[in-house]
Amino acid sequence: MRRRAAVALAVPLSALMLGASGCGVIPEDWQTPALMRSEQEYDTRLPVVSGPVGEEPEITFPDIAPPTERLSGVAHKGEDANVLIRKSDLLVAHIVEYRWTEAGKGEQTSSTYEHDAPTLLPLSQMPEDLADAVINQSVGSRVVFLFPPPSEDERAQYEAMGQEAPEGASVSVVDIVARHGKGDVVEGEQTSSGGDGLPTVTDNGRAIPDITIPENTEAPKDLKAVTLIEGDGPEVTEGQQIVVQYTGVRWDDGKVFDSTWNTGLPERAAAENEDTDGDPLSFQIGVGGVIEGWDEGLVGQRVGSRVLLVIPEDKAYGKEAEERGQPAGTLVFVVDLLGAYNTAPEEEEETDAPADEGDASEESGDASEEEGGE
Numbered sequence: 001m002r003r004r005a006a007v008a009l010a011v012p013l014s015a016l017m018l019g020a021s022g023c024g025v026i027p028e029d030w031q032t033p034a035l036m037r038s039e040q041e042y043d044t045r046l047p048v049v050s051g052p053v054g055e056e057p058e059i060t061f062p063d064i065a066p067p068t069e070r071l072s073g074v075a076h077k078g079e080d081a082n083v084l085i086r087k088s089d090l091l092v093a094h095i096v097e098y099r100w101t102e103a104g105k106g107e108q109t110s111s112t113y114e115h116d117a118p119t120l121l122p123l124s125q126m127p128e129d130l131a132d133a134v135i136n137q138s139v140g141s142r143v144v145f146l147f148p149p150p151s152e153d154e155r156a157q158y159e160a161m162g163q164e165a166p167e168g169a170s171v172s173v174v175d176i177v178a179r180h181g182k183g184d185v186v187e188g189e190q191t192s193s194g195g196d197g198l199p200t201v202t203d204n205g206r207a208i209p210d211i212t213i214p215e216n217t218e219a220p221k222d223l224k225a226v227t228l229i230e231g232d233g234p235e236v237t238e239g240q241q242i243v244v245q246y247t248g249v250r251w252d253d254g255k256v257f258d259s260t261w262n263t264g265l266p267e268r269a270a271a272e273n274e275d276t277d278g279d280p281l282s283f284q285i286g287v288g289g290v291i292e293g294w295d296e297g298l299v300g301q302r303v304g305s306r307v308l309l310v311i312p313e314d315k316a317y318g319k320e321a322e323e324r325g326q327p328a329g330t331l332v333f334v335v336d337l338l339g340a341y342n343t344a345p346e347e348e349e350e351t352d353a354p355a356d357e358g359d360a361s362e363e364s365g366d367a368s369e370e371e372g373g374e
Helices: 128-134 152-160 266-271 292-298 359-373
Strands: 048-050 058-060 071-076 090-102 105-111 119-122 142-147 169-180 200-202 210-212 224-229 241-250 256-259 281-284 306-311 331-341
Touching: 048 071, 071 128, 128 142, 169 331, 224 292, 292 306, 292 331
Parallel strands: none
Antiparallel strands: 048 058, 071 142, 090 105, 090 119, 090 169, 142 169, 200 210, 224 306, 241 256, 241 281, 241 331, 306 331
């Protein structure tokens, strides 16, 4: 499905992900139900954060100097204690970031609420102490992270890179609005199994679906997208980040060549940590980051749907696929659309407009100042 060996997600960096050094080892007590774990009071050195989760928070900075150690605390607990966040989950979170500059004073520096474009955070890629603050919380929780002001060594590193070190501490307010995890599939009854010259798909519940290629039948020359389970979520739009489970087979032999379902494929187990098998995948759709058949076949589908895609060679990996080690020919996918989330628009680079002569020069200069001040 992917054009590259790995998908680079174009999500905004947050203070949560800065300094991440790969997968941390999470203590085994993550398995203990949250209600049985010792409750910790919210640290009074952290800012006071209020307002409903799902809306930009209100924040009050304590009348003390910014702390010089990393802190975290749960400002609001989600209500559904039956759905707790696991260490392998992909979180969907709105993040609002602040600089705490001095006692009682701080300012907002960024917010995913501005464009309703939440960040997708793989917990497995977060440092251990940050992930541990989120594990066993439930969706609807609000977690506050504080990162201390830069040390002298860190300031020297900024200077060595020709950058100015930020002043004060960094505060990230993280609203957990959804989660996706190992073994997730769409709900609902399969109302179509494909067929009629197309592959037949057998629903196996949470297990990988069976895809049967019709015998003695030529592959269609055009892209085919068939809804097997009709979701009731919003339609996927171009540019969104989508979260999916999928499996893919070649029309020529019907063998699975790639899948996020828990397949036990030996080649996947050898190439990756087997623990990752069964985890949903996230990527941006409709922007050329994946094969053309995915971009065309999934935009417009509803979240919560299971979709059969039959993708001809020219909208898959092309005639030279085999030479590049990619699956060749017509490809068949079954895709579960678990979620779709907006992405923030790219920031436009500011350019200095050339000044004209005479009166027009002055008018142009005024306009440039106005634009630069926005």
